[in-house]
Amino acid sequence: MRWLVVCVSLVMGYGQKIYNQRVYGGGMADVMGRAFQDEAGYWLIGHTRSRDGLLKRKGYDADFWVVRTDRRGELLWHATYGGSGDEELTDALLLPDKGLVLVGWTDSPELSHGKKDAYVVCLDPLGKVRWSQVVGGAGNDAAMGVGLHVDGSLWVVGQVGSADSALRPKSYGGLDGWLLRFSMTGQLLLSATFGGSENDYLRLVIPWSPDTVWLVGASDSRDGEIRNPLGKMDIWLVEVDGQGAFRRSWNFGGSDFEEPYSWVRSPEGEIWIAGTSFSRGVAAYGRADGVVWRVQPEGAAYAAWSGGGSGDEGLNRLALTPQGQWLVAGMTSSRNGLIPYLAGLYDAWALLWDPLRDSLQFCYTFGGKDVDSWVALFVAEGGSYVGCGTTASPGDQLGVRTYGSADFWVVWWHPDTTAPPAPQPEGPTLLVGYILPEKRFDTAWVYVRTETGQFLDSFSVDTAGFFRWEVPDSVGMTIRVSVQVPGHLWKEVGVRLRPHRENRLDIHLEALRPGLRMPLFFVHFDKGSAKLLPESYGQLEELARFLRAHPRLRIELAGHTDGTSLPESEIQLSRQRALAVRDYLVAQGLAKERFTIVGYGKQRPIADNATPEGQRRNRRVEFRILAW
Numbered sequence: 001m002r003w004l005v006v007c008v009s010l011v012m013g014y015g016q017k018i019y020n021q022r023v024y025g026g027g028m029a030d031v032m033g034r035a036f037q038d039e040a041g042y043w044l045i046g047h048t049r050s051r052d053g054l055l056k057r058k059g060y061d062a063d064f065w066v067v068r069t070d071r072r073g074e075l076l077w078h079a080t081y082g083g084s085g086d087e088e089l090t091d092a093l094l095l096p097d098k099g100l101v102l103v104g105w106t107d108s109p110e111l112s113h114g115k116k117d118a119y120v121v122c123l124d125p126l127g128k129v130r131w132s133q134v135v136g137g138a139g140n141d142a143a144m145g146v147g148l149h150v151d152g153s154l155w156v157v158g159q160v161g162s163a164d165s166a167l168r169p170k171s172y173g174g175l176d177g178w179l180l181r182f183s184m185t186g187q188l189l190l191s192a193t194f195g196g197s198e199n200d201y202l203r204l205v206i207p208w209s210p211d212t213v214w215l216v217g218a219s220d221s222r223d224g225e226i227r228n229p230l231g232k233m234d235i236w237l238v239e240v241d242g243q244g245a246f247r248r249s250w251n252f253g254g255s256d257f258e259e260p261y262s263w264v265r266s267p268e269g270e271i272w273i274a275g276t277s278f279s280r281g282v283a284a285y286g287r288a289d290g291v292v293w294r295v296q297p298e299g300a301a302y303a304a305w306s307g308g309g310s311g312d313e314g315l316n317r318l319a320l321t322p323q324g325q326w327l328v329a330g331m332t333s334s335r336n337g338l339i340p341y342l343a344g345l346y347d348a349w350a351l352l353w354d355p356l357r358d359s360l361q362f363c364y365t366f367g368g369k370d371v372d373s374w375v376a377l378f379v380a381e382g383g384s385y386v387g388c389g390t391t392a393s394p395g396d397q398l399g400v401r402t403y404g405s406a407d408f409w410v411v412w413w414h415p416d417t418t419a420p421p422a423p424q425p426e427g428p429t430l431l432v433g434y435i436l437p438e439k440r441f442d443t444a445w446v447y448v449r450t451e452t453g454q455f456l457d458s459f460s461v462d463t464a465g466f467f468r469w470e471v472p473d474s475v476g477m478t479i480r481v482s483v484q485v486p487g488h489l490w491k492e493v494g495v496r497l498r499p500h501r502e503n504r505l506d507i508h509l510e511a512l513r514p515g516l517r518m519p520l521f522f523v524h525f526d527k528g529s530a531k532l533l534p535e536s537y538g539q540l541e542e543l544a545r546f547l548r549a550h551p552r553l554r555i556e557l558a559g560h561t562d563g564t565s566l567p568e569s570e571i572q573l574s575r576q577r578a579l580a581v582r583d584y585l586v587a588q589g590l591a592k593e594r595f596t597i598v599g600y601g602k603q604r605p606i607a608d609n610a611t612p613e614g615q616r617r618n619r620r621v622e623f624r625i626l627a628w
């Protein structure tokens with residue numbers, strides 16, 4: 001169907017709709033393949049060939065690349081993954097625990113078994129590799145999509161060209177559609193192939209029900225498991241059971257070429273697939289149009305929407321807004337039809353479609369004079385949107401600095417002609433990081449307190465060491481974090497939080513041994529006094545917890561002063577401070593014989609006594625391990 005709607009084109013630097021842009025990359029090509037939005041920010045995922053700018057790599061090969069930003073696009077961290085050859089990303093999955101699964105292919109000789117192999121990398125929420133798998137044979141094989149089954153297993157789909165019987169138990173000819181099932185720990189559970197005698201592939205994993213999964217790709221075969229070939233290359237849907245066994249398949253499309261790129265499930269449970277069609281009768285505007293198909297479980301599908309111009313369009317990502325509208329990101333080379341203006345060879349394309357009212361809400365293009373595209377579009381703060389993709393246009397045309405022949409590109413924009421104020425960060429304040437003990441451990445415990453020592457929360461951390469804690473809104477932006485691991489010196493640190501952001505904290509712990517020393521920086525005294533201030537009790541409770549967990553430990557408690565008391569009383573005052581700490585611990589049930597008391601007066605300052613802050617730090621008690 002045609003839409004009599006005027007699209008608005010945004011050349012970078014022209015118009016008022018864009019109020020923020022970010023570009024990430026180096027001097028060569030960096031191509032974004034997927035992007036995700038969560039309450040803390042954005043995940044930008046693709047592959048890179050750069051070795052400068054943000055990238056500090058060697059060689060000219062391509063690696064998987066993950067960029068993590070906050071809601072404003074400020075970089076939180078980034079990391080690359082791969083070997084000495086090329087790795088190119090085709091898809092990614094954001095897991096419920098905020099980990100990632102990256103899929104694509106590798107030809108690195110130290111990783112691959114043949115020419116190209118499927119490459120799967122599972123990351124934790126901070127980019128640390130949980131596991132990786134390379135699967136393939138002597139030929140060309142690739143992973144092209146990934147999904148999560150209701151049983152918790154990972155389903156990776158793609159195409160296989162190798163003839164190895166273990167990977168391709170049934171070879172149909174050419175390239176076959178390929179299904180790999182993995183456990184969440186990386187164990188390969190299944191390798192299955194589907195197709196005909198020509199070239200077939202699978203790209204999308206759609207869990208239809210607990211016992212039914214749809215695998216969607218494209219096929220140009222006319223035999224084997226291809227039941228109803230229609231054109232030169234059809235969209236091809238393979239239905240399998242919950243274990244991956246073939247049930248049936250069907251094709252949909254037109255007389256020419258179709259390709260699927262994305263899918264979404266409506267609130268009513270309908271499956272919609274977005275992609276590109278070159279077939280007349282489906283592509284109503286030009287050579288290739290963006291198309292959304294509605295797929296029916298009885299084995300049929302129809303084009304519910306198509307749009308574009310006389311050039312080529314592709315719909316890279318289809319998403320559902322909270323209002324039930326379809327938010328679509330892609331690219332276009334048209335300058336007519338729905339798209340009256342084109343800035344470059346290809347522009348990024350954004351549209352909002354309301355299927356209930358059967359109406360197009362907006363349609364915009366963005367870009368410079370070269371090739372620009374979006375792979376994702378998100379609803380952001382204040383009625384604004386965020387488009388994520390790749391730009392190859394010069395920075396002076398975009399109004400932002402670019403780095404190489406292609407860069408990761410993120411644009412914050414508003415549909416109206418007047419840009420809204422810069423968005424305020426929203427979402428929770430998060431504390432994330434790793435517990436990094438010197439020796440292997442089974443469980444770590446984390447205790448969180450306010451700045452003044454009141455207990456807030458505690459949680460355990462498993463052997464992977466990763467933790468993620470959401471800070472309650474009622475808590476101030478300064479907290480204390482204490483970590484205890486058996487066989488290691490306990491540690492407590494103060495953290496100044498950035499609100500509505502992801503705050504990174506890695507804590508290294510030393511294995512217990514005689515001589516280890518730790519200042520009790522949260523144990524405070526007034527000038528000339530050995531009386532514990534109330535904010536000291538929280539850290540002393542953690543010290544008591546540490547000593548109870550290590551009953552054979554004997555420690556020295558050493559008191560110190562700031563040098564502002566009478567010289568003849570400095571040693572006595574410092575010793576009294578150490579005794580005050582010991583007496584508190586004894587009152588907590590610890591044996592007095594475990595403590596040796598020492599007073600050093602002002603002899604061992606750790607800060608400048610000429611300043612009030614330095615004096616406060618010097619009025620302290622330290623403990624040192626004597627026996628373990």
